[in-house]
Amino acid sequence: xxxxxxxxxxxxxxxxxxxxxxxxxxxxxxxxxxxxxxxxxxxxxxxxxxxxxxxxxxxxxxxxxxxxxxxxxxxxxxxxxxxxxxxxxxxxxxxxxxxxxxxxxxxxxxxxxxxxxxxxxxxxxxxxxxxxxxxxxxxxxxxxxxxxxxxxxxxxxxxxxxxxxxxxxxxxxxxxxxxxxxxxxxxxxxxxxxxxxxxxxxxxxxxxxxxxxxxxxxxxxxxxxxxxxxxxxxxxxxxxxxxxxxxxxxxxxxxxxxxxxxxxxxxxxxxxxxxxxxxxxxxxxxxxxxxxxxxxxxxxxxxxxxxxxxxxxxxxxxxxxxxxxxxxxxxxxxxxxxxxxxxxxxxxxxxxxxxxxxxxxxxxxxxxxxxxxxxxxxxxxxxxxxxxxxxxxxxxxxxxxxxxxxxxxxxxxxxxxxxxxxxxxxxxxxxxxxxxxxxxxxxxxxxxxxxx
Amino acid sequence: xxxxxxxxxxxxxxxxxxxxxxxxxxxxxxxxxxxxxxxxxxxxxxxxxxxxxxxxxxxxxxxxxxxxxxxxxxxxxxxxxxxxxxxxxxxxxxxxxxxxxxxxxxxxxxxxxxxxxxxxxxxxxxxxxxxxxxxxxxxxxxxxxxxxxxxxxxxxxxxxxxxxxxxxxxxxxxxxxxxxxxxxxxxxxxxxxxxxxxxxxxxxxxxxxxxxxxxxxxxxxxxxxxxxxxxxxxxxxxxxxxxxxxxxxxxxxxxxxxxxxxxxxxxxxxxxxxxxxxxxxxxxxxxxxxxxxxxxxxxxxxxxxxxxxxxxxxxxxxxxxxxxxxxxxxxxxxxxxxxxxxxxxxxxxxxxxxxxxxxxxxxxxxxxxxxxxxxxxxxxxxxxxxxxxxxxxxxxxxxxxxxxxxxxxxxxxxxxxxxxxxxxxxxxxxxxxxxxxxxxxxxxxxxxxxxx
Numbered sequence: 033x034x035x036x037x038x039x040x041x042x043x044x045x046x047x048x049x050x051x052x053x054x055x056x057x058x059x060x061x062x063x064x065x066x067x068x069x070x071x072x073x074x075x076x077x078x079x080x081x082x083x084x085x086x087x088x089x090x091x092x093x094x095x096x097x098x099x100x101x102x103x104x105x106x107x108x109x110x111x112x113x114x115x116x117x118x119x120x121x122x123x124x125x126x127x128x129x130x131x132x133x134x135x136x137x138x139x140x141x142x143x144x145x146x147x148x149x150x151x152x153x154x155x156x157x158x159x160x161x162x163x164x165x166x167x168x169x170x171x172x173x174x175x176x177x178x179x180x181x182x183x184x185x186x187x188x189x190x191x192x193x194x195x196x197x198x199x200x201x202x203x204x205x206x207x208x209x210x211x212x213x214x215x216x217x218x219x220x221x222x223x224x225x226x227x228x229x230x231x232x233x234x235x236x237x238x239x240x241x242x243x244x245x246x247x248x249x250x251x252x253x254x255x256x257x258x259x260x261x262x263x264x265x266x267x268x269x270x271x272x273x274x275x276x277x278x279x280x281x282x283x284x285x286x287x288x289x290x291x292x293x294x295x296x297x298x299x300x301x302x303x304x305x306x307x308x309x310x311x312x313x314x315x316x317x318x319x320x321x322x323x324x325x326x327x328x329x330x331x332x333x334x335x336x337x338x339x340x341x342x343x344x345x346x347x348x349x350x351x352x353x354x355x356x357x358x359x360x361x362x363x364x365x366x367x368x369x370x371x372x373x374x375x376x377x378x379x380x381x382x383x384x385x386x387x388x389x390x391x392x393x394x395x396x397x398x399x400x401x402x403x404x405x406x407x408x409x410x411x412x413x414x415x416x417x418x419x420x421x422x423x424x425x426x427x428x429x430x431x432x433x434x435x436x437x438x439x440x441x442x443x444x445x446x447x448x449x450x451x452x453x454x455x456x457x458x459x460x461x462x463x464x465x466x467x468x469x470x471x472x473x474x475x476x477x478x479x480x481x482x483x484x
Numbered sequence: 485x486x487x488x489x490x491x492x493x494x495x496x497x498x499x500x501x502x503x504x505x506x507x508x509x510x511x512x513x514x515x516x517x518x519x520x521x522x523x524x525x526x527x528x529x530x531x532x533x534x535x536x537x538x539x540x541x542x543x544x545x546x547x548x549x550x551x552x553x554x555x556x557x558x559x560x561x562x563x564x565x566x567x568x569x570x571x572x573x574x575x576x577x578x579x580x581x582x583x584x585x586x587x588x589x590x591x592x593x594x595x596x597x598x599x600x601x602x603x604x605x606x607x608x609x610x611x612x613x614x615x616x617x618x619x620x621x622x623x624x625x626x627x628x629x630x631x632x633x634x635x636x637x638x639x640x641x642x643x644x645x646x647x648x649x650x651x652x653x654x655x656x657x658x659x660x661x662x663x664x665x666x667x668x669x670x671x672x673x674x675x676x677x678x679x680x681x682x683x684x685x686x687x688x689x690x691x692x693x694x695x696x697x698x699x700x701x702x703x704x705x706x707x708x709x710x711x712x713x714x715x716x717x718x719x720x721x722x723x724x725x726x727x728x729x730x731x732x733x734x735x736x737x738x739x740x741x742x743x744x745x746x747x748x749x750x751x752x753x754x755x756x757x758x759x760x761x762x763x764x765x766x767x768x769x770x771x772x773x774x775x776x777x778x779x780x781x782x783x784x785x786x787x788x789x790x791x792x793x794x795x796x797x798x799x800x801x802x803x804x805x806x807x808x809x810x811x812x813x814x815x816x817x818x819x820x821x822x823x824x825x826x827x828x829x830x831x832x833x834x835x836x837x838x839x840x841x842x843x844x845x846x847x848x849x850x851x852x853x854x855x856x857x858x859x860x861x862x863x864x865x866x867x868x869x870x871x872x873x874x875x876x877x878x879x880x881x882x883x884x885x886x887x888x889x890x891x892x893x894x895x896x897x898x899x900x901x902x903x904x905x906x907x908x909x910x911x912x913x914x915x916x917x918x919x920x921x922x923x924x925x926x927x928x929x930x931x932x933x934x935x936x
Contacts, residue, residue, distance in 0.1 A: 035646030039668040042640055043679030046667065051702040057688060101671060107679075109702075147688060154682075158641035159649060166644075188494055189610035190806050192618075193647030194487030197611060215498065216491040219553060227495030227559075230606070232813035235821040236509060236599060250503040250561075260825045293826035320828075344806045353800040354642050361684035369687040373712045374745035376772075 038094050041155045049148045050112045059365035061147040062382045064139035071352035075452035078172050079128040079140045080203045081164030083426055085157055092121040121149050125417035131436030135457045138385045138400055154359045162357050167203035170349040175208040176448050177328035182339030184226050185212035187347025200347045206429050207436050228256040228289050241270050248278050256287040268302040272309035287315040296335035303336040370470050381466050385412040393442040401460035490546050493607045501600045502564045511817035513599040514834045516591035523804035527904035530624050531580040531592045532655045533616030535878055537609055544573040573601050577869035583888030587909045590837045606811045614809050619655035622801040627660040628900050629780035634791030636678050637664035639799025652799045658881050659888050680708040680741050693722050704735040711740045720754040724761035739767040748787040755788040822922050833918050837864040845894040853912035
């Protein structure tokens with residue numbers, strides 16, 4: 033369900049591994065994964081995907097079949113291909129737990145392992161952690177925009193492929209979505225699955241009333257009827273006419289769904305129609321091109337909508353589908369390293385993120401410091417793997433929901449708004465001092481600037 | 485490599501199938517997949533993903549294991565779950581060949597099949613065709629922006645999961661990219677794979693010269709050295725010093741890669757440094773946050789860059805990661821159908837797209853007509869499957885490249901520009917007449933508007 037092939041990597045990783053092997057470069061490397069800067073519309077991000085990342089590292093190996101293919105492909109030398117079947121991940125990992133709020137330049141994952149292993153892991157580690165972080169960070173905005181509302185992931189059809197659909201269901205559920213429409217996400221991750229009906233079901237019948245009744249009698253539990261195929265208010269009236277007959281058969285209509293037009297106006301009209309018929313128990317569920325701004329506007333206007341189905345804007349995180357993230361070498365063979373490329377320089381050394389809180393539990397600020405630099409505050413990177421095996425039981429996505437919810441609840445007020453306002457992240461003196469020393473040693477050309 | 489489980493569907497599809505079965509609704513349905521409107525930055529789209537869509541339909545079945553899981557899940561009734569193991573796709577498909585340029589409201593795929601089969605196919609068909617169409621349409625802009633340049637997909641790490649990475653490699657190669665860095669795409673699709681080196685390789689060494697030489701001796705073919713880790717021009721000078729020693733060993737440096745800073749300025753400086761050293765044969769390759777606008781600007785300015793590696797902006801199609809596409813019921817049991825939802829109404833009936841060309845092969849305009857309505861021009865939807873089996877040999881992605889290239893070459897000049905300008909698509913009288921008749925029959929409320 034989640035791709036396992038270690039051939040899902042960039043070719044240069046294999047080339048570099050061969051060069052490392054040829055020159056006996058097998059010392060310990062430290063890589064850190066972090067986001068350089070926030071997208072325009074984000075005040076914070078939420079770390080997600082660690083469970084898949086750890087599974088990837090634990091199962092990191094080339095199958096005999098893949099080794100044979102690599103040998104024949106000539107992408108690496110046949111002799112080197114022959115050595116790859118022994119490759120395993122034997123390193124250490126520290127990481128922020130899934131659902132942790134974080135900010136730019138804060139490592140969310142640190143890999144400490146023999147150089148080849150840490151290098152080879154790069155492509156897929158970024159692929160897994162970047163995407164779920166993108167989705168979790170987007171879903172967080174929707175959850176903040178719609179307090180108390182039921183949110184559902186309807187994104188399968190517009191997600192970027194199968195794995196994106198599955199992991200969108202997971203990352204949005206992590207952040208407080210009630211569930212997903214994607215059946216496979218229920219099987220793979222145990223995420224609650226919800227369903228209504230499509231316009232095609234209505235259209236395939238000669239009239240809506242017949243379509244509603246047939247559907248209701250086959251799927252009476254959690255029954256939701258889609259009422260906007262032809263005329264939303266007329267659809268609501270048909271529901272009112274049908275309800276007593278279904279009630280006589282012991283079937284309760286749980287909700288109606290609106291999927292087009294001015295959702296606030298239709299919701300008010302439909303609510304009035306249902307209430308006038310004594311059907312106050314039928315909930316109103318809305319979908320159709322909604323993002324967090326649309327949801328917030330509806331909630332603030334007091335539209336009588338009880339839940340939202342969100343597809344497009346969630347599954348592709350349409351306003352910020354990518355993050356400027358990187359997985360960079362910070363130390364090799366005990367020596368700190370940094371990259372000085374213009375606009376992409378990195379801070380050297382293995383690091384820790386320390387978070388200080390107000391008495392009410394809300395975030396004051398974070399300090400990024402060297403891992404061995406004493407610093408007050410809660411250390412956010414926690415030991416996850418030692419010697420290639422996990423040393424903690426990772427929370428399931430069900431368990432991680434509480435941590436994510438607490439993180440959102442304790443965001444500073446300015447960060448709960450949809451309009452972004454970044455919290456300051458400070459860099460410790462230790463890191464700045466280390467960087468300055470490295471730059472001097474590298475005899476760097478003048479005029480270079482460290483990352484801001 | 486590409487997800488096969490039929491549980492990758494929306495729950496409502498299963499609910500509707502159960503209701504169809506309970507009421508004996510097994511007549512032939514016609515669904516069409518189309519895009520409602522272009523994203524802000526697009527003047528045209530390119531159809532892609534048909535090969536995966538056809539493979540999905542051919543192999544559409546629930547495994548015994550999945551049937552058992554469905555039965556136990558209670559998402560459908562146990563009795564209905566027991567019938568699902570017999571489900572196969574036995575229908576017909578017409579579609580635009582991969583690489584065909586298309587416009588809004590033009591069906592790119594039509595499914596004609598027993599209702600349940602055509603309904604169940606919806607979620608994954610959209611998921612597959614939407615995504616590759618998104619990427620092919622984005623890649624087309626890059627190809628148009630950089631005539632004669634080598635373009636490579638570097639998008640694995642920022643693609644939305646594994647399948648997105650694989651299919652990005654495929655869809656961009658379809659449109660004229662030279663290849664990808666993703667090794668698995670080479671194995672699965674035979675797409676040429678390219679690789680350079682990462683900054684971490686340089687950083688792991690004490691100096692660039694050693695790193696370059698070690699890499700060169702291990703991977704002498706198509707050798708590309710990354711020169712911006714510390715200082716781009718200094719990196720170029722190191723390459724000049726190294727080249728004679730490598731040449732003595734029979735190793736030719738193929739290219740240098742720039743990945744940061746002002747790429748045009750650095751490329752000119754590096755070109756001058758290399759040329760002064762008599763290294764005119766070393767090509768300059770650029771990467772780092774490039775999109776089609778950046779590429780076009782560099783090309784127009786005459787920057788001496790021979791090729792581009794494109795990651796982020798390609799793999800997530802960052803400016804237009806989703807299309808407003810739909811798969812809608814157009815006919816059931818021989819009767820045309822339409823949906824009238826506000827802003828989402830559809831045109832009824834099974835349709836064909838007719839394209840007329842100027843003498844030079846460029847597009848004049850398209851007419852969307854009923855399938856049986858006589859109309860001049862080339863019909864774009866071609867028979868693909870009959871009775872659940874393909875009736876044509878689908879072109880491989882390698883073969884489809886020529887069709888895609890021809891489509892781009894014959895775009896009207898106004899559509900070749902990065903600034904969008906949509907070509908008019910006309911709707912036939914037959915479709916308008918059919919829609920009006922249906923609306924009258926449905927006794928639609930006044931004030932509704934057909935789709936524009």
